[in-house]
Amino acid sequence: MPALRRRLRTGHHRRRAYWQKHRRAPRRSRLPAAAVQEQLHWTLERYLSSGRPLPGHAGKVNYSALAAEIGCSDSALYLPQNDTKLAAVAARTGITVSPPVPIPITGKLDGQPWLPHIGTSTSNPNGTLPLAILLQAACYITIAYLSGMLTSGSTTLAAPPEIDVATVTNLRHDNARLRRDNHNLAANLEVAISNIQQLTLEVHQLREALDHARNVTRLPRPPR
Numbered sequence: 001m002p003a004l005r006r007r008l009r010t011g012h013h014r015r016r017a018y019w020q021k022h023r024r025a026p027r028r029s030r031l032p033a034a035a036v037q038e039q040l041h042w043t044l045e046r047y048l049s050s051g052r053p054l055p056g057h058a059g060k061v062n063y064s065a066l067a068a069e070i071g072c073s074d075s076a077l078y079l080p081q082n083d084t085k086l087a088a089v090a091a092r093t094g095i096t097v098s099p100p101v102p103i104p105i106t107g108k109l110d111g112q113p114w115l116p117h118i119g120t121s122t123s124n125p126n127g128t129l130p131l132a133i134l135l136q137a138a139c140y141i142t143i144a145y146l147s148g149m150l151t152s153g154s155t156t157l158a159a160p161p162e163i164d165v166a167t168v169t170n171l172r173h174d175n176a177r178l179r180r181d182n183h184n185l186a187a188n189l190e191v192a193i194s195n196i197q198q199l200t201l202e203v204h205q206l207r208e209a210l211d212h213a214r215n216v217t218r219l220p221r222p223p224r
Helices: 001-023 033-050 061-072 081-095 128-147 165-214
Strands: none
Touching: 033 061, 033 081
C-alpha cells in the first residue's frame, strides 16, 4: 500500500502541474456590451427557472465560469449593476463550491444522482482531479485483485505520458503531410492503372492482328 500511495501521489502532482501549465488563457469579449447584458439576463433566468445554483469559487460567484458560459471576457461582467443582479440571484439559488463541469450526472444511488454535479476546482472533493485520483486507485485495486498481481507489479503501471502542445502540433503537421502523400499516391496509382489498361488493350489488339495475319492465305512463290 505505501508503494500504491506513492504512485497515486506522483500522478496527482503530474496532473496538477499539467493543469497549471495548460489552463485556459483570458478571453477577449467578442460581444457588444448590450449583447453581453442580454445574454447575462437570459442565463440568470435559466438558473432561476431550473433552481440550479450559480457557479462559485471560494464562497463567491465565479465570474469566469459565467463569462465562459455567455461567451465573453471576464472583464465584461465586472460592472456594478451586474454585481447587484448576481447577488440577488445567488441569494435565491445559492452558489456551488466550484464551477460545474457541463456533463449530465447519469449514475444514481437509491434513485437519486450520486452527485449534484462534478466540479472543476482541484480543491473540490467532487472535482475532476480528486475523482480522477479515486478512479485511478479503484483501477489499481481491480487490476491487482483480478490478476493476482503483486505490489511490485502494480507499481509499474505507469500513468500515460503527458503530451505537450508542441508535440500535438507536430503530430497534426505529420498527419496532414501523410494525408497529402496518400492523396498523391492515390493519384499516381490511378495514372498507373490507366496506363496498364491502355497497354493491355494495345496488347490485345496486337494479338488480334497477329491471328488475322496467320489466317491470310499465302501467295505462291513465283518460279525462278
